[in-house]
Structures are given as structure tokens and as C-alpha cells.
Amino acid sequence: MxxxxxxxxxxxxxxxxxxxxxxxxxxxxxxxxxxxxxxxxxxxxxxxxxxxxxxxxxxxxxxxxxxxxxxxxxxxxxxxxxxxxxxxxxxxxxxxxxxxxxxxxxxxxxxxxxxxxxxxxxxxxxxxKVDYPSWRWHERLMIRLIMKYTHGPTDPTTVIDYTDxxxxxxxxxxxxxxxx
Ligand SMILES: Cc1cc2nc3c(=O)[nH]c(=O)nc-3n(C[C@H](O)[C@H](O)[C@H](O)COP(=O)(O)O)c2cc1C
Missing domain, CATH: 3.40.50.360 (Flavodoxin domain)
Structure with a gap:
């Protein structure tokens, strides 16, 4: 079965x-x-x-x-x-x-x-996935801070699918x- x-x-x-x-x-x-x-x-x-x-x-x-x-x-x-x-x-x-x-x-x-x-x-x-353009401005701000802290992308136009x-x-x- x-x-x-x-x-x-x-x-x-x-x-x-x-x-x-x-x-x-x-x-x-x-x-x-x-x-x-x-x-x-x-x-x-x-x-x-x-x-x-x-x-x-x-x-x-x-x-x-x-x-x-x-x-x-x-x-x-x-x-x-x-x-x-x-x-x-x-x-x-x-x-x-x-x-x-x-x-x-x-x-x-x-x-x-x-x-x-x-x-x-x-x-x-x-x-x-990072998808700054689809996020609200305050979300973008928060996630850019997280990214800065963890050495990730901070460019607010970034869209990157990290999923394997x-x-x-x-x-x-x-x-x-x-x-x-
Ligand atoms: C409002 C918001 C807050 C997020 N906070 C975190 C976070 O604290 N840490 C993290 O690694 N990713 C964070 N992310 C990234 C999400 O986990 C990631 O974009 C995920 O792919 C979203 O899945 P979904 O499209 O099913 O909601 C956040 C995303 C959004 C929109």
C-alpha cells in the first residue's frame, strides 16, 4: 500500500x-x-x-x-x-x-x-526567500537589520530564493x- x-x-x-x-x-x-x-x-x-x-x-x-x-x-x-x-x-x-x-x-x-x-x-x-520588494517598508527595515547582523544582502531591491x-x-x- x-x-x-x-x-x-x-x-x-x-x-x-x-x-x-x-x-x-x-x-x-x-x-x-x-x-x-x-x-x-x-x-x-x-x-x-x-x-x-x-x-x-x-x-x-x-x-x-x-x-x-x-x-x-x-x-x-x-x-x-x-x-x-x-x-x-x-x-x-x-x-x-x-x-x-x-x-x-x-x-x-x-x-x-x-x-x-x-x-x-x-x-x-x-x-x-528574501523578497524585499514584496515586503512593507517597516518589514524591509527590520529584515535588513537582521541581514546586516548576519552578513546577508541588505540592498532593498534584492530577491533571492535560498531554498535548495x-x-x-x-x-x-x-x-x-x-x-x-
Ligand atoms: C515580516 C517578516 C519577518 C521575518 N523575520 C525573519 C527572521 O526573524 N529571521 C529570518 O531568518 N527570516 C525572517 N523572515 C524571512 C522569512 O522567514 C522568509 O522570507 C520565508 O521564506 C517566508 O516564508 P513565507 O513566504 O511562507 O511566509 C521574515 C519575513 C517576513 C516577511
Whole structure:
């Protein structure tokens, strides 16, 4: 029987949603089944958790933390998330450097583990996208400060996708392999 993976995500600008779709495509390419759902949709429409062998949840880092909806969701559905193999991935621009792509080296991952009542079994750090033109001026200002501090791009016209898409596809295959 083919393995079934549910990829839940929160995405503010659309990039984490794209990552979720790439994960699902890769599961499908490997012969499994996968569905993606935003946290909003999952909460409003409901999830038939019994249909999935593995559940993954991904969220972008926003101002050093995660959107409140992420914590609300994991608090509400902790039991369902913990029933079978489960995984969490975060998306951030600081993860563009090799030392911050590791779970141990990414303090936002440590922060998630501290704040979340759900303790995911499997963790993944994914580099996201810098997209200054699409951000509001005060967001641009804040992120340029973060970038200055971490020696990243500060030119306000910069658009750089730091995501390693082959690695994301590999992560999809990894998730499918977690099914028992
Ligand atoms: C308002 C805002 C705040 C952000 N804060 C951080 C941050 O503190 N650290 C970081 O590494 N990236 C930060 N980012 C970058 C996002 O994590 C990155 O752009 C990610 O790809 C966004 O995913 P999304 O399009 O799914 O929302 C921030 C982005 C925005 C828009």
C-alpha cells in the first residue's frame, strides 16, 4: 500500500506553501500519496487524520518566532499530531548559511521546541526567500537589520530564493520513509 503524507503549512508570503507543494510532489513521484493543507484550512475544514501515515507541519520564521496561528494549531491538535510519525520544518533566511541549516545550529528551531507543546519527532531546517520588494517598508527595515547582523544582502531591491529545491524533494522522500 502506498504511503500517505499530510503536509500542513502556515505561509505568510507563499514560499512555505511552495515548499509544501514540492514536498508533496516528491512524495507522489516516489509512489506515495500526499496532500497539502494550510493550517487555516485544516482548522476550518477539519482533517481526517486517519487517512495519513505521516504528518508534517511547516512554518516560516517571522521576527524571530512563528505566527501565533502556528502555536494555536499545535496546541489544539497536539494529540492528533503525535498519533503517528510526525515532523516539523521551519523556513527562514538565516538558514541560508550551512551552520544555521542544521537543527542544532538554528536557534529558531530551538525556540520552536521550547515554545511548542507538541514535540515533533523529526526536524528539518529549510532556507527561505528574501523578497524585499514584496515586503512593507517597516518589514524591509527590520529584515535588513537582521541581514546586516548576519552578513546577508541588505540592498532593498534584492530577491533571492535560498531554498535548495533538490534537498526539499529529498526531504519529501524522507517523510514518506517515516511511515511505519
Ligand atoms: C515580516 C517578516 C519577518 C521575518 N523575520 C525573519 C527572521 O526573524 N529571521 C529570518 O531568518 N527570516 C525572517 N523572515 C524571512 C522569512 O522567514 C522568509 O522570507 C520565508 O521564506 C517566508 O516564508 P513565507 O513566504 O511562507 O511566509 C521574515 C519575513 C517576513 C516577511
Amino acid at each position: 502506498s504511503k500517505s503524507v499530510l503536509v500542513l503549512y502556515m505561509s505568510r508570503g507563499g514560499h512555505t506553501a511552495r515548499i509544501a507543494r514540492r514536498i508533496a510532489d516528491s512524495v507522489a513521484a516516489a509512489g506515495g500519496r500526499a496532500e497539502t493543507m494550510s493550517l487555516l484550512e485544516a482548522d476550518k475544514e477539519g482533517v481526517d487524520w486517519t487517512r495519513y501515515d505521516v504528518v508534517a507541519l511547516g512554518a516560516p520564521v517571522l521576527y524571530g518566532t512563528y505566527d501565533r496561528s502556528v502555536f494555536d494549531f499545535v496546541a489544539k491538535y497536539r494529540t492528533q499530531l503525535e498519533t503517528g510519525p510526525n515532523a516539523f520544518f521551519n523556513v527562514s533566511v538565516v538558514a541560508r548559511t550551512p551552520e544555521k541549516t542544521t537543527v542544532a545550529g538554528n536557534r529558531y528551531m530551538q525556540k520552536f521546541l521550547e515554545l511548542s507543546p507538541w514535540k515533533p519527532r523529526d526536524l528539518k531546517v529549510i532556507a527561505g 529545491w533538490d534537498d526539499v524533494a529529498g526531504y519529501g522522500r524522507h517523510l514518506a520513509s517515516l511511515a511505519t
